[in-house]
Amino acid sequence: MLAVLALTGWWTWDRYRYRLAKAELTRSWREGSAAFGKGDFARAEALLRNADRAGQIVGRHVLLSRQARQLHSEAQVWLSLCPRPLDDFFVEYLAGDPAAAVAAFDRELAGRTLVFDGTLTRKLVRAPASAKKDAPPRATSSQYQIDWIWRTDAVEVRLVIGEQPVLARLQLEEPHRVVFGARLEKLALVSPGDGQWQMRLVPSGVVLLTAATPLEQAHWPGDDTWRPILDEQRIALEIIP
Numbered sequence: 001m002l003a004v005l006a007l008t009g010w011w012t013w014d015r016y017r018y019r020l021a022k023a024e025l026t027r028s029w030r031e032g033s034a035a036f037g038k039g040d041f042a043r044a045e046a047l048l049r050n051a052d053r054a055g056q057i058v059g060r061h062v063l064l065s066r067q068a069r070q071l072h073s074e075a076q077v078w079l080s081l082c083p084r085p086l087d088d089f090f091v092e093y094l095a096g097d098p099a100a101a102v103a104a105f106d107r108e109l110a111g112r113t114l115v116f117d118g119t120l121t122r123k124l125v126r127a128p129a130s131a132k133k134d135a136p137p138r139a140t141s142s143q144y145q146i147d148w149i150w151r152t153d154a155v156e157v158r159l160v161i162g163e164q165p166v167l168a169r170l171q172l173e174e175p176h177r178v179v180f181g182a183r184l185e186k187l188a189l190v191s192p193g194d195g196q197w198q199m200r201l202v203p204s205g206v207v208l209l210t211a212a213t214p215l216e217q218a219h220w221p222g223d224d225t226w227r228p229i230l231d232e233q234r235i236a237l238e239i240i241p
Helices: 002-037 041-058 063-079 086-093 098-108 165-170 213-217 227-236
Strands: 113-126 140-146 149-151 156-160 176-189 196-201
Touching (some): 002 041, 086 149
Antiparallel strands (some): 113 176, 149 156, 176 196
């Protein structure tokens, strides 16, 4: 009897918790997406964070829950944008002392976000072979490269994407254009004296973009060819009805 009462009480509480979360998800999503559309990313991030938490209770099988999680991630991208253009930073620092450039990057740009638009290529890489005769087949992993490069006559900076699980959602079989936000991790000189640099992204820090409004507000290239890319990314992330 006590077990039945306990189970009934747990079920009642669980349903009550679910209803509260569903109401919070709906309210915070409505207000958060409205703030996002107005460019108030601080308010949008706070509200969509609440919606995302509520969505965890409601379940990711619910479309609105997935939409809240995605738009919350995009709000974080736009809220944390680098405070200065990369061009300005590179021109100021990369022609001088490399150690000073790395320190300035860590101080000014590390942990901040940028939006990238480029062609992404996926390459399958096999793990090293094992010397053991009974070793299992070598595992394969995906490495991604993008055609983003910043260069002058003396300096070249390439973007290193690193481990970004979300890119697997795109299921790339051939080079394809993507639009994404990413959090910067570090700047490193590849080898002294040759002007070759790498800019690395925070692992798992890539966010595929799906909302057009911030790009419009930022006066993204006016040819509108990026809009179908956002549509494709919505489909890949399963956030359309």
